[in-house]
Amino acid sequence: MLTITDLKASVAGNDILKGVNLSVNEGDVHAIMGPNGSGKSTLANVLAGHPAYTVTSGTATYKGENLLDKEPHLRAREGLFLAFQHPVEIPGVTNAYFLKNALNALREHNGEEPVDAVEFRTILEENIRIVGIDNALLKRPVNEGFSGGEKKRNEILQLLVLNPALAILDETDSGLDIDALKIVASGVNHFRADDRAVVVVTHYQRLLNYIEPDFVHVLMDGRIVKSGDRMLAQELEARGYDWIRDELSEGDAA
Amino acid sequence: MADEPKTETMDAESAIQNEYRWGFSTDIEQDMAPPGLNEDVIRLISKRKNEPDWLLEWRLKAYRHWLTIKEPSWATVHHPPIDYNSIIYYAAPRKKKLLESLDEVDPKLLETYEKLGIPLDEQKMLAGVAVDAVFDSVSVATTFKDTLAKYGVIFCSFSEAVQEHPDLVRKYLGRVVPPTDNFFAVLNSAVFTDGSFCYVPKGVRCPMELSTYFRINAKNTGQFERTLLIADEGATVSYLEGCTAPQRDENQLHAAVVELFAHEKATIKYSTVQNWYPGDENGKGGIYNFVTKRGRCDGDHSHISWTQVETGSAITWKYPSCILKGDHSVGEFYSIAVTNNYQQADTGSKMTHLGKNTRSTIVSKGISAGHSANSYRGLVRMGPACNSSRNHSQCDSLLLGDQAAAHTFPYIDVQNPDTTVEHEATTSKVNDDQLFFLQQRGINPEDAVSMIVNGFCREVLMELPMEFAVEARKLLAISLEGSIG
16 A cells, blocks of 8 residues: 655755655554654655655655655545644634535545535544544534644544545654543544554554554664564563664674 | 534635636726816716706815815825826716616626626526616616515615605715715715615615625726615614626726714614725736725614625725714624735724714734735724723734735724723734645645635624625635645
8 A cells, every 4th residue: 555665854954764664555554663853753744745844765655656746635635644743723614614625525536426414414423422522522613722632532533534545643642641542542443444554653652552553663763673563562662762772783883 | 603604615626716707898888077087077977967956066075175185195005196187087888768677788787797696687686685786887777676665775876866865865975974084085075976875764674685786897997986875763784795896907996985874773784795806916907995984873772883805906995984973882893804916905994982882893804915915904992971882803814925914003092991992913824734734634725725714714704694705705715826835
């Protein structure tokens, strides 16, 4: 589904990604872990096409096409979804109105009829139950006055309603208490399916107690330096990141 | 309370069309005065319109006063000097006889209205909107007059009112905006050619929304229309005004006057969607929209509400105002002003509190994009006798890009300590993260801007009558096309 080859990117003139290789297949859940400043969020934003990031070399192929050439809204319409670390507020635009417009943009792209009011209500009701947010939040402006946890759950609501092929979660667990974390994880698990893939970007292992990854990668200084299964995440939780750094420098010395 | 906006966002295709869509002009024989302004031209206008002597004298008095005053220069707008002697002050489509029905209206005129989307044809009028269409200086068709007549509501062109209801016109004309008011209003008083007149009698709730569509067509003509709207005791009326003009390279002057008069317990709601030609993307051409709009809450418990969506004109100079004379009277001003490219807008409101327990609200949303300049200018005056009166003003500016300017000039004049005046102002920028967020959800960049802007304007859009709100949303999107990279 997604193949990243030797991807390099910079922001404001600073090189952040220094040659990332990653392959994500349908049905996979990948966790990308790493210390602060290693480039995790940069990778997520570059894949979604944030204008602040510049790709300097390398490729990313999504569903057999060059992803990096496409405008952000076209990437989204083709099924790439980014759950934001810091969801923004859109004053005056109600959550439901925004979601309906986003859903219809996707439907139009797929040659489908716009969603009617009854169908849309059904979709919303089904999904707000899963993410456990209050019906009233749908009528409020997008993220305005939402608590940190509500914002993150709202991201998962968007994920479920828009139903993409590839979901990238950028530090979705940050700032969540354990109950909210469980709800967010159950939303993601609900989304999980054989024809969909998930990339979870996280600093901590704790989210991975609830979303079991198939693969775990360690991103450090702009490169994926170690990959493994979920045992790797547990090892990182227990030992931190320094031992990998040590391992790497030993490797360099040899 | 409607929680979810009732209208859909416009489709992407129409959002991409980047031209001024109302920029066609109609080729019709015109009856014109020679360019220039003098007493003879005024006499000619008055004669053509078969006006009584008092009205001619009223015009001449205004003209003589106009000769003694100077064009104001305090607004934050810049333009080359206007040559008032190169303007044609009277242009009328030549008509053979009085029109009995729409069938007799020149098909070219009807075609023009169709392009504008005005539902002149009575059969098409599903929404029950009565239209008094002003084509250049002469009103050509008035619909639903009969229905209105049943309620005793008078709704006709200004010229017709002068002929049919001279006493009412004489009683109210100039009571709110006197013929010696500001420079542009005085000019209008001297040379106005037509406009709309409305009188809603005591206790009548006008059964439909009234609407006027103004249009400047002839080249080098100024349009000076005059609107007079009177709501008698306990009457209620909602009036919609929409404006467009053809695309021309020269600048055209539009100096209108609107007077609203509300008696005891009367309510007037006046909504405008102004979409005059704004000039091209280099600032060439466009309308100078120098308009005086004022309402007088004369009676106790009267209520006047102005709502405006200003997206057009090269320069806008406009301050819809309320004089709150009656005790417990209420004045409101809700405004969205959008400027793009090289447009300039200096707009706001004036609330003059004279009666006791009067209340006023100002909500102004300014959006500037491109190289444009957008100023809010407002005056809240608390007179010496207006005990227990309140004003709340909220002025928000939204900037798109880094070349646009936003200014706020609030003037507050309090002569009574027993009053409350509140002013809030914010300035914000549409930021890349908001745009990226919406795009990441599949919304294209133009629609993303439109959604953010619509959200910013929501409080004001909700004040508009339904059918106008739809048009306003589309206009906002069209006006801001190309405003993001």
